[in-house]
Amino acid sequence: MQKVTCIAPVNIAVIKYWGKSDEDLVLPLNDSLSGTLSTDFMCAKTTISTSPALEVNKFWLNGIEQSFENERLLNCLKEVKRRANQTLPHLNWNISICSENNFPTAAGLASSAAGYACLVSALAALYEIEGDISAIARRGSGSACRSVYGGWVQWCKGASPTGEDSIAKQIAPASHWPQMRVLILVVNDERKKYSSTSGMKRSVETSELLQYRATKIVPQRIEAITKAIINKDFQAFAQITMEDSNQFHAVCLDTFPPCVYMNDTSHAIVDVVHAYNDFKKSNKVAYTFDAGPNACLYLLDSEVEEVLSVIDYVFPPVVNSEGYLKGIPLSKKAITEELKAVFEAKRQNFGALKYVIHTRIGDGPKTLTNPEDHLVDEMGLPKKMC
Numbered sequence: 001m002q003k004v005t006c007i008a009p010v011n012i013a014v015i016k017y018w019g020k021s022d023e024d025l026v027l028p029l030n031d032s033l034s035g036t037l038s039t040d041f042m043c044a045k046t047t048i049s050t051s052p053a054l055e056v057n058k059f060w061l062n063g064i065e066q067s068f069e070n071e072r073l074l075n076c077l078k079e080v081k082r083r084a085n086q087t088l089p090h091l092n093w094n095i096s097i098c099s100e101n102n103f104p105t106a107a108g109l110a111s112s113a114a115g116y117a118c119l120v121s122a123l124a125a126l127y128e129i130e131g132d133i134s135a136i137a138r139r140g141s142g143s144a145c146r147s148v149y150g151g152w153v154q155w156c157k158g159a160s161p162t163g164e165d166s167i168a169k170q171i172a173p174a175s176h177w178p179q180m181r182v183l184i185l186v187v188n189d190e191r192k193k194y195s196s197t198s199g200m201k202r203s204v205e206t207s208e209l210l211q212y213r214a215t216k217i218v219p220q221r222i223e224a225i226t227k228a229i230i231n232k233d234f235q236a237f238a239q240i241t242m243e244d245s246n247q248f249h250a251v252c253l254d255t256f257p258p259c260v261y262m263n264d265t266s267h268a269i270v271d272v273v274h275a276y277n278d279f280k281k282s283n284k285v286a287y288t289f290d291a292g293p294n295a296c297l298y299l300l301d302s303e304v305e306e307v308l309s310v311i312d313y314v315f316p317p318v319v320n321s322e323g324y325l326k327g328i329p330l331s332k333k334a335i336t337e338e339l340k341a342v343f344e345a346k347r348q349n350f351g352a353l354k355y356v357i358h359t360r361i362g363d364g365p366k367t368l369t370n371p372e373d374h375l376v377d378e379m380g381l382p383k384k385m386c
Protein backbone atom coordinates (compact mmCIF):
# COMPACT_ATOMS: atom_id res chain seq x y z
CA MET A 1 0.00 0.00 0.00
CA GLN A 2 1.30 3.47 -0.87
CA LYS A 3 0.31 6.42 1.31
CA VAL A 4 0.77 10.17 0.98
CA THR A 5 -0.24 12.77 3.59
CA CYS A 6 -0.39 16.52 3.04
CA ILE A 7 -1.58 19.57 4.91
CA ALA A 8 -2.86 22.73 3.20
CA PRO A 9 -3.79 26.21 4.35
CA VAL A 10 -6.91 28.35 4.35
CA ASN A 11 -6.79 31.65 2.45
CA ILE A 12 -8.81 34.80 3.05
CA ALA A 13 -9.45 37.00 0.02
CA VAL A 14 -8.98 40.75 0.20
CA ILE A 15 -10.28 41.10 -3.37
CA LYS A 16 -13.15 38.64 -3.58
CA TYR A 17 -13.93 36.02 -6.19
CA TRP A 18 -17.69 35.97 -6.73
CA GLY A 19 -19.19 34.75 -10.00
CA LYS A 20 -18.18 32.28 -12.69
CA SER A 21 -18.10 32.55 -16.45
CA ASP A 22 -17.95 28.73 -16.70
CA GLU A 23 -19.49 26.54 -13.99
CA ASP A 24 -17.84 23.27 -15.01
CA LEU A 25 -14.32 24.61 -15.55
CA VAL A 26 -14.71 26.97 -12.55
CA LEU A 27 -13.60 30.08 -14.41
CA PRO A 28 -14.11 33.35 -12.51
CA LEU A 29 -15.55 36.63 -13.78
CA ASN A 30 -12.71 38.56 -12.15
CA ASP A 31 -9.22 38.17 -10.68
CA SER A 32 -9.03 37.81 -6.90
CA LEU A 33 -6.26 38.14 -4.33
CA SER A 34 -5.77 36.64 -0.88
CA GLY A 35 -3.47 36.08 2.06
CA THR A 36 -2.65 32.43 2.83
CA LEU A 37 -2.97 31.72 6.55
CA SER A 38 -0.46 29.74 8.59
CA THR A 39 -1.11 25.98 8.75
CA ASP A 40 0.02 26.10 12.41
CA PHE A 41 -3.54 26.88 13.51
CA MET A 42 -5.95 26.19 10.64
CA CYS A 43 -5.44 23.51 8.02
CA ALA A 44 -6.86 20.60 6.11
CA LYS A 45 -4.99 17.30 6.35
CA THR A 46 -5.45 14.56 3.77
CA THR A 47 -4.06 11.04 3.45
CA ILE A 48 -4.46 9.21 0.17
CA SER A 49 -3.66 5.53 0.08
CA THR A 50 -3.68 3.18 -2.85
CA SER A 51 -3.22 -0.55 -3.25
CA PRO A 52 -4.19 -3.19 -5.82
CA ALA A 53 -6.22 -4.80 -3.02
CA LEU A 54 -8.63 -1.81 -2.65
CA GLU A 55 -11.88 -2.93 -4.22
CA VAL A 56 -13.53 0.48 -4.54
CA ASN A 57 -12.62 4.14 -4.22
CA LYS A 58 -13.47 5.59 -0.78
CA PHE A 59 -13.66 9.10 0.66
CA TRP A 60 -13.97 10.13 4.32
CA LEU A 61 -14.30 13.72 5.49
CA ASN A 62 -13.96 14.44 9.22
CA GLY A 63 -14.53 10.75 9.99
CA ILE A 64 -17.75 10.45 7.97
CA GLU A 65 -17.86 8.47 4.75
CA GLN A 66 -18.83 10.57 1.70
CA SER A 67 -19.98 9.57 -1.74
CA PHE A 68 -17.10 9.32 -4.22
CA GLU A 69 -19.52 10.36 -6.96
CA ASN A 70 -18.67 14.01 -6.41
CA GLU A 71 -18.12 15.77 -9.71
CA ARG A 72 -15.56 18.24 -8.40
CA LEU A 73 -13.52 15.54 -6.72
CA LEU A 74 -13.68 13.35 -9.84
CA ASN A 75 -12.59 16.30 -12.04
CA CYS A 76 -9.52 16.85 -9.84
CA LEU A 77 -8.64 13.15 -9.91
CA LYS A 78 -9.08 12.95 -13.68
CA GLU A 79 -6.89 16.03 -14.29
CA VAL A 80 -4.07 14.80 -12.03
CA LYS A 81 -4.11 11.36 -13.68
CA ARG A 82 -4.10 12.95 -17.13
CA ARG A 83 -0.86 14.76 -16.26
CA ALA A 84 0.79 11.72 -14.65
CA ASN A 85 3.27 9.41 -16.30
CA GLN A 86 0.92 6.83 -17.84
CA THR A 87 3.33 3.97 -17.08
CA LEU A 88 3.12 4.46 -13.27
CA PRO A 89 2.21 1.02 -11.87
CA HIS A 90 -0.32 2.41 -9.33
CA LEU A 91 -2.11 4.78 -11.74
CA ASN A 92 -5.13 2.50 -12.12
CA TRP A 93 -5.42 1.18 -8.57
CA ASN A 94 -8.37 2.37 -6.46
CA ILE A 95 -7.69 5.01 -3.81
CA SER A 96 -8.92 5.84 -0.35
CA ILE A 97 -9.05 9.53 0.59
CA CYS A 98 -9.26 10.49 4.23
CA SER A 99 -9.38 14.17 5.14
CA GLU A 100 -9.88 16.26 8.27
CA ASN A 101 -10.15 19.98 8.90
CA ASN A 102 -9.00 21.26 12.30
CA PHE A 103 -11.56 24.09 12.05
CA PRO A 104 -15.29 24.18 11.13
CA THR A 105 -16.25 22.76 7.72
CA ALA A 106 -18.65 24.60 5.37
CA ALA A 107 -19.10 27.50 7.79
CA GLY A 108 -17.69 30.24 5.57
CA LEU A 109 -14.13 29.73 6.85
CA ALA A 110 -12.72 28.57 3.50
CA SER A 111 -12.75 24.84 4.26
CA SER A 112 -13.30 24.03 0.58
CA ALA A 113 -10.19 26.07 -0.30
CA ALA A 114 -7.94 24.24 2.16
CA GLY A 115 -9.67 20.92 1.47
CA TYR A 116 -9.26 20.88 -2.31
CA ALA A 117 -5.74 22.39 -2.22
CA CYS A 118 -4.85 19.54 0.14
CA LEU A 119 -6.53 16.86 -1.95
CA VAL A 120 -4.79 18.01 -5.14
CA SER A 121 -1.40 18.36 -3.40
CA ALA A 122 -1.69 14.80 -2.07
CA LEU A 123 -2.81 13.46 -5.47
CA ALA A 124 0.07 15.31 -7.17
CA ALA A 125 2.54 13.72 -4.73
CA LEU A 126 1.01 10.27 -5.18
CA TYR A 127 1.09 10.41 -8.98
CA GLU A 128 4.38 12.36 -9.06
CA ILE A 129 3.17 15.27 -11.16
CA GLU A 130 5.26 18.42 -11.35
CA GLY A 131 4.62 22.07 -12.12
CA ASP A 132 1.68 24.31 -11.26
CA ILE A 133 -1.30 22.46 -9.76
CA SER A 134 -3.46 25.53 -9.06
CA ALA A 135 -5.56 24.99 -12.22
CA ILE A 136 -6.39 21.49 -10.95
CA ALA A 137 -7.29 22.68 -7.43
CA ARG A 138 -9.53 25.30 -9.10
CA ARG A 139 -11.72 22.49 -10.47
CA GLY A 140 -12.42 21.44 -6.85
CA SER A 141 -13.31 24.91 -5.61
CA GLY A 142 -12.31 28.20 -7.21
CA SER A 143 -10.76 29.71 -4.09
CA ALA A 144 -8.72 26.49 -3.58
CA CYS A 145 -6.34 27.50 -6.38
CA ARG A 146 -5.04 30.32 -4.16
CA SER A 147 -4.30 27.91 -1.25
CA VAL A 148 -1.75 26.09 -3.42
CA TYR A 149 0.73 28.91 -2.67
CA GLY A 150 1.82 30.65 0.50
CA GLY A 151 2.02 34.37 1.20
CA TRP A 152 0.01 36.77 -0.98
CA VAL A 153 -1.60 35.12 -3.97
CA GLN A 154 -3.46 36.36 -7.03
CA TRP A 155 -5.82 34.17 -9.02
CA CYS A 156 -5.61 35.46 -12.60
CA LYS A 157 -8.89 34.79 -14.32
CA GLY A 158 -7.17 34.00 -17.64
CA ALA A 159 -8.47 34.34 -21.17
CA SER A 160 -8.39 30.82 -22.58
CA PRO A 161 -11.75 29.05 -22.95
CA THR A 162 -10.04 25.84 -21.73
CA GLY A 163 -9.06 27.49 -18.42
CA GLU A 164 -5.38 26.59 -18.81
CA ASP A 165 -4.31 30.15 -17.91
CA SER A 166 -6.81 30.55 -15.03
CA ILE A 167 -4.14 29.95 -12.41
CA ALA A 168 -2.84 31.32 -9.14
CA LYS A 169 0.51 33.06 -8.73
CA GLN A 170 2.33 34.23 -5.64
CA ILE A 171 2.85 37.98 -5.59
CA ALA A 172 4.87 37.99 -2.35
CA PRO A 173 5.95 35.25 0.08
CA ALA A 174 4.80 35.07 3.71
CA SER A 175 8.19 36.45 4.81
CA HIS A 176 7.60 39.68 2.84
CA TRP A 177 5.32 41.29 5.46
CA PRO A 178 6.09 39.38 8.68
CA GLN A 179 4.24 41.89 10.88
CA MET A 180 0.88 41.07 9.31
CA ARG A 181 -1.56 39.32 11.66
CA VAL A 182 -5.08 37.97 11.25
CA LEU A 183 -7.86 37.71 13.82
CA ILE A 184 -10.75 35.46 12.84
CA LEU A 185 -13.80 36.44 14.88
CA VAL A 186 -16.07 33.41 14.85
CA VAL A 187 -19.68 34.53 15.12
CA ASN A 188 -21.19 31.22 14.02
CA ASP A 189 -19.35 28.01 13.13
CA GLU A 190 -22.34 26.00 11.95
CA ARG A 191 -22.87 24.89 8.35
CA LYS A 192 -24.08 27.88 6.36
CA LYS A 193 -27.55 28.06 4.83
CA TYR A 194 -26.52 28.39 1.20
CA SER A 195 -23.16 27.63 -0.33
CA SER A 196 -20.90 30.09 -2.12
CA THR A 197 -21.40 28.01 -5.27
CA SER A 198 -25.18 28.51 -5.38
CA GLY A 199 -25.03 32.08 -4.06
CA MET A 200 -22.63 33.28 -6.76
CA LYS A 201 -24.61 31.47 -9.47
CA ARG A 202 -27.67 33.46 -8.46
CA SER A 203 -25.62 36.69 -8.44
CA VAL A 204 -24.40 36.01 -11.99
CA GLU A 205 -28.00 35.46 -13.09
CA THR A 206 -29.53 38.52 -11.40
CA SER A 207 -27.03 41.17 -10.27
CA GLU A 208 -26.08 43.97 -12.65
CA LEU A 209 -23.80 45.35 -9.95
CA LEU A 210 -21.72 42.15 -10.18
CA GLN A 211 -21.03 42.75 -13.89
CA TYR A 212 -20.01 46.35 -13.17
CA ARG A 213 -17.77 45.26 -10.29
CA ALA A 214 -16.05 42.52 -12.31
CA THR A 215 -15.27 44.68 -15.34
CA LYS A 216 -14.91 48.22 -13.99
CA ILE A 217 -13.82 47.99 -10.33
CA VAL A 218 -11.78 44.86 -9.70
CA PRO A 219 -8.98 45.38 -12.28
CA GLN A 220 -7.89 48.70 -10.71
CA ARG A 221 -8.30 47.29 -7.20
CA ILE A 222 -6.05 44.32 -7.95
CA GLU A 223 -3.39 46.69 -9.20
CA ALA A 224 -3.72 49.03 -6.22
CA ILE A 225 -3.72 46.33 -3.53
CA THR A 226 -0.75 44.55 -5.13
CA LYS A 227 1.15 47.84 -4.92
CA ALA A 228 0.05 48.30 -1.28
CA ILE A 229 1.28 44.79 -0.39
CA ILE A 230 4.60 45.22 -2.20
CA ASN A 231 5.14 48.58 -0.46
CA LYS A 232 3.80 47.27 2.88
CA ASP A 233 1.40 50.23 2.88
CA PHE A 234 -1.13 49.15 5.50
CA GLN A 235 -3.22 52.32 5.16
CA ALA A 236 -4.03 51.60 1.49
CA PHE A 237 -4.20 47.82 1.98
CA ALA A 238 -6.84 48.21 4.70
CA GLN A 239 -8.89 50.75 2.75
CA ILE A 240 -9.13 48.54 -0.36
CA THR A 241 -9.78 45.38 1.69
CA MET A 242 -12.76 46.94 3.51
CA GLU A 243 -14.14 48.53 0.35
CA ASP A 244 -13.99 45.23 -1.49
CA SER A 245 -15.67 43.27 1.30
CA ASN A 246 -18.44 45.87 1.40
CA GLN A 247 -18.89 45.75 -2.35
CA PHE A 248 -19.01 41.96 -2.37
CA HIS A 249 -21.82 42.01 0.22
CA ALA A 250 -23.56 44.78 -1.73
CA VAL A 251 -23.54 42.41 -4.74
CA CYS A 252 -24.99 39.70 -2.49
CA LEU A 253 -27.84 42.05 -1.55
CA ASP A 254 -28.26 43.08 -5.20
CA THR A 255 -28.83 39.38 -5.99
CA PHE A 256 -32.45 38.34 -6.33
CA PRO A 257 -33.56 36.82 -4.01
CA PRO A 258 -30.72 38.37 -1.95
CA CYS A 259 -27.92 36.37 -0.31
CA VAL A 260 -27.68 37.64 3.25
CA TYR A 261 -24.45 36.41 4.79
CA MET A 262 -23.61 39.07 7.40
CA ASN A 263 -25.70 39.34 10.58
CA ASP A 264 -26.12 41.96 13.34
CA THR A 265 -22.89 40.90 15.05
CA SER A 266 -21.00 41.19 11.72
CA HIS A 267 -22.32 44.74 11.29
CA ALA A 268 -21.38 45.57 14.88
CA ILE A 269 -17.81 44.41 14.09
CA VAL A 270 -17.72 46.72 11.04
CA ASP A 271 -18.86 49.59 13.26
CA VAL A 272 -16.17 48.86 15.90
CA VAL A 273 -13.39 48.72 13.28
CA HIS A 274 -14.43 52.08 11.81
CA ALA A 275 -14.69 53.65 15.28
CA TYR A 276 -11.21 52.32 16.16
CA ASN A 277 -9.67 53.61 12.93
CA ASP A 278 -11.39 57.00 13.44
CA PHE A 279 -10.03 57.17 16.98
CA LYS A 280 -6.51 56.39 15.69
CA LYS A 281 -6.99 58.80 12.75
CA SER A 282 -5.73 56.15 10.31
CA ASN A 283 -6.54 52.62 9.21
CA LYS A 284 -5.07 50.33 11.85
CA VAL A 285 -7.29 47.35 11.20
CA ALA A 286 -9.28 46.06 8.22
CA TYR A 287 -12.30 43.74 8.19
CA THR A 288 -13.31 41.35 5.47
CA PHE A 289 -16.26 38.91 5.41
CA ASP A 290 -16.70 35.86 3.18
CA ALA A 291 -19.98 34.07 2.58
CA GLY A 292 -20.91 33.94 6.25
CA PRO A 293 -21.14 36.14 9.36
CA ASN A 294 -17.57 35.51 10.60
CA ALA A 295 -15.14 38.40 10.38
CA CYS A 296 -11.52 38.25 9.35
CA LEU A 297 -9.48 41.19 10.62
CA TYR A 298 -6.13 42.01 9.01
CA LEU A 299 -3.85 44.12 11.25
CA LEU A 300 -0.19 44.57 12.16
CA ASP A 301 1.30 42.81 15.21
CA SER A 302 1.77 46.15 17.01
CA GLU A 303 -2.04 46.62 17.13
CA VAL A 304 -3.18 43.13 18.10
CA GLU A 305 -3.25 43.47 21.90
CA GLU A 306 -5.10 46.78 21.87
CA VAL A 307 -7.60 45.71 19.20
CA LEU A 308 -8.30 42.55 21.15
CA SER A 309 -8.86 44.57 24.32
CA VAL A 310 -11.52 46.55 22.41
CA ILE A 311 -13.07 43.38 20.92
CA ASP A 312 -13.25 41.76 24.37
CA TYR A 313 -14.85 44.90 25.80
CA VAL A 314 -17.48 45.30 23.08
CA PHE A 315 -18.15 41.54 22.67
CA PRO A 316 -17.53 40.18 26.16
CA PRO A 317 -16.76 36.44 26.11
CA VAL A 318 -18.88 34.21 28.33
CA VAL A 319 -17.00 34.28 31.64
CA ASN A 320 -14.31 31.58 32.01
CA SER A 321 -14.91 30.30 28.50
CA GLU A 322 -12.08 27.85 27.86
CA GLY A 323 -10.24 28.00 24.58
CA TYR A 324 -11.82 31.33 23.60
CA LEU A 325 -8.58 32.72 22.19
CA LYS A 326 -6.95 30.17 19.89
CA GLY A 327 -3.82 30.40 17.76
CA ILE A 328 -0.74 32.51 18.48
CA PRO A 329 -0.60 32.98 22.29
CA LEU A 330 -1.14 36.51 23.59
CA SER A 331 -1.02 38.20 26.95
CA LYS A 332 -4.37 39.93 27.25
CA LYS A 333 -4.28 43.68 27.89
CA ALA A 334 -7.02 45.60 29.73
CA ILE A 335 -8.79 48.28 27.67
CA THR A 336 -7.67 51.85 28.43
CA GLU A 337 -10.11 54.31 30.01
CA GLU A 338 -9.93 56.47 26.88
CA LEU A 339 -11.00 53.56 24.62
CA LYS A 340 -13.69 52.52 27.13
CA ALA A 341 -15.30 55.91 26.71
CA VAL A 342 -15.31 55.52 22.91
CA PHE A 343 -16.78 52.01 22.91
CA GLU A 344 -19.08 51.97 25.97
CA ALA A 345 -22.25 52.64 23.97
CA LYS A 346 -21.39 49.88 21.49
CA ARG A 347 -21.21 47.03 24.04
CA GLN A 348 -23.02 43.82 23.06
CA ASN A 349 -24.43 40.90 25.03
CA PHE A 350 -22.12 38.21 26.40
CA GLY A 351 -21.24 35.44 23.96
CA ALA A 352 -21.89 37.24 20.63
CA LEU A 353 -18.50 35.88 19.52
CA LYS A 354 -17.94 32.13 19.97
CA TYR A 355 -14.15 32.32 19.80
CA VAL A 356 -11.24 34.15 18.19
CA ILE A 357 -8.34 32.67 16.19
CA HIS A 358 -5.12 34.71 16.19
CA THR A 359 -2.95 33.75 13.24
CA ARG A 360 -0.52 35.04 10.62
CA ILE A 361 0.30 34.74 6.92
CA GLY A 362 1.98 31.42 6.17
CA ASP A 363 3.29 29.00 3.58
CA GLY A 364 1.56 26.75 1.08
CA PRO A 365 0.80 22.99 1.32
CA LYS A 366 3.34 20.54 2.72
CA THR A 367 3.86 16.80 2.41
CA LEU A 368 4.30 15.11 5.79
CA THR A 369 6.86 12.32 5.84
CA ASN A 370 6.39 10.86 9.34
CA PRO A 371 4.27 7.66 9.05
CA GLU A 372 2.54 8.65 12.33
CA ASP A 373 0.92 11.52 10.43
CA HIS A 374 -1.10 9.24 8.15
CA LEU A 375 -4.84 9.41 8.83
CA VAL A 376 -5.46 5.80 7.71
CA ASP A 377 -4.37 2.38 8.95
CA GLU A 378 -2.81 -0.50 6.98
CA MET A 379 -6.20 -1.37 5.45
CA GLY A 380 -6.65 2.19 4.15
CA LEU A 381 -9.39 2.81 6.77
CA PRO A 382 -9.52 6.00 8.87
CA LYS A 383 -7.84 5.70 12.26
CA LYS A 384 -10.63 7.96 13.59
CA MET A 385 -14.22 7.37 12.45
CA CYS A 386 -17.47 9.00 13.53
Ligand SMILES: Nc1ncnc2c1ncn2[C@@H]1O[C@H](COP(=O)(O)OP(=O)(O)OP(=O)(O)O)[C@@H](O)[C@H]1O
Binds near residue numbers: 106110111112143197
Ligand atom coordinates in the same frame (compact mmCIF):
# COMPACT_ATOMS: atom_id res chain seq x y z
N1 LIG B 1 -10.76 18.67 3.84
C1 LIG B 1 -11.59 18.59 2.80
N2 LIG B 1 -11.36 17.69 1.81
C2 LIG B 1 -12.17 17.63 0.73
N3 LIG B 1 -13.26 18.40 0.56
C3 LIG B 1 -13.55 19.30 1.53
C4 LIG B 1 -12.73 19.44 2.70
N4 LIG B 1 -13.25 20.41 3.46
C5 LIG B 1 -14.35 20.86 2.84
N5 LIG B 1 -14.53 20.20 1.69
C6 LIG B 1 -15.63 20.38 0.72
O1 LIG B 1 -16.04 21.74 0.72
C7 LIG B 1 -17.42 21.84 1.12
C8 LIG B 1 -17.64 23.14 1.90
O2 LIG B 1 -17.51 24.21 1.01
P1 LIG B 1 -18.30 25.57 1.20
O3 LIG B 1 -17.87 26.48 0.11
O4 LIG B 1 -19.74 25.26 1.39
O5 LIG B 1 -17.81 26.08 2.63
P2 LIG B 1 -16.49 26.83 3.07
O6 LIG B 1 -15.40 26.50 2.10
O7 LIG B 1 -16.21 26.47 4.49
O8 LIG B 1 -16.90 28.34 2.97
P3 LIG B 1 -16.41 29.54 1.98
O9 LIG B 1 -15.90 28.91 0.72
O10 LIG B 1 -17.63 30.34 1.78
O11 LIG B 1 -15.37 30.26 2.76
C9 LIG B 1 -17.67 20.58 1.93
O12 LIG B 1 -19.03 20.25 1.99
C10 LIG B 1 -16.83 19.56 1.17
O13 LIG B 1 -17.51 19.11 0.01
Ligand SMILES: C[C@@](O)(CCOP(=O)(O)OP(=O)(O)O)CC(=O)O
Binds near residue numbers: 012144197290
Ligand atom coordinates in the same frame (compact mmCIF):
# COMPACT_ATOMS: atom_id res chain seq x y z
C1 LIG C 1 -16.72 34.61 -0.68
C2 LIG C 1 -15.56 33.79 -1.21
O1 LIG C 1 -14.98 33.08 -0.14
C3 LIG C 1 -16.09 32.85 -2.25
C4 LIG C 1 -15.40 31.54 -2.36
O2 LIG C 1 -16.13 30.71 -3.21
P1 LIG C 1 -15.74 29.17 -3.42
O3 LIG C 1 -14.35 29.05 -3.90
O4 LIG C 1 -16.08 28.40 -2.18
O5 LIG C 1 -16.76 28.79 -4.57
P2 LIG C 1 -16.71 27.61 -5.64
O6 LIG C 1 -15.70 27.93 -6.68
O7 LIG C 1 -18.10 27.51 -6.20
O8 LIG C 1 -16.34 26.35 -4.84
C5 LIG C 1 -14.57 34.78 -1.82
C6 LIG C 1 -13.15 34.31 -2.09
O9 LIG C 1 -12.65 33.41 -1.39
O10 LIG C 1 -12.54 34.90 -3.01
